[in-house]
Amino acid sequence: MKIGEALKLERKQLNLSQSKMAGNILTKSFYSKVERDICSIRANDLLQILSLHNIDYSSFFKKVENNTNKNHISKIDCDNLLHTAYYQKDLSKITELEKMLNDRNNSELNLDNIRAQIIIIKAAISNTLAQISNDEKQYIKKTIFETDNWTENSLRLFETVK
Numbered sequence: 001m002k003i004g005e006a007l008k009l010e011r012k013q014l015n016l017s018q019s020k021m022a023g024n025i026l027t028k029s030f031y032s033k034v035e036r037d038i039c040s041i042r043a044n045d046l047l048q049i050l051s052l053h054n055i056d057y058s059s060f061f062k063k064v065e066n067n068t069n070k071n072h073i074s075k076i077d078c079d080n081l082l083h084t085a086y087y088q089k090d091l092s093k094i095t096e097l098e099k100m101l102n103d104r105n106n107s108e109l110n111l112d113n114i115r116a117q118i119i120i121i122k123a124a125i126s127n128t129l130a131q132i133s134n135d136e137k138q139y140i141k142k143t144i145f146e147t148d149n150w151t152e153n154s155l156r157l158f159e160t161v162k
Helices: 003-013 018-022 028-035 043-052 057-066 075-088 091-103 111-125 134-146 152-161
Strands: none
Touching: 003 018, 003 028, 003 043, 003 057, 018 028, 043 057, 043 075, 057 075, 075 091, 075 111, 091 111, 111 134
């Protein structure tokens, strides 16, 4: 199940209109596109919507994960897990993502980009940024300069390394 489908299911269970579900976080039009998988929702906006309606993050993401193709993980899935882990300070989500990357076919993903973000998020969550090894720093630098498909969300995570 994709995030949009899961949001729609939650909305229907709560007996809410799309406008009520989106609250003041998204426009009804944009929210409708998220439900139809036309647009991707930012992780922060998703978490705000879930919080607004007292929807448990873990159970929501389990619905999404349980119905996802088990042999594939998308860039959006990675971004969502990375951001959820970072903002919730949850190392277990990072471990989960690492396992998913090792266990599944992810040929279209830039794994170097994701692995670099994982290094930084782990260090940020555990307050060990200063202890990132020189090899890991070189890997992160190499990844930054060789990646040509950065998104705003990906770059935002690197702000933690100032």
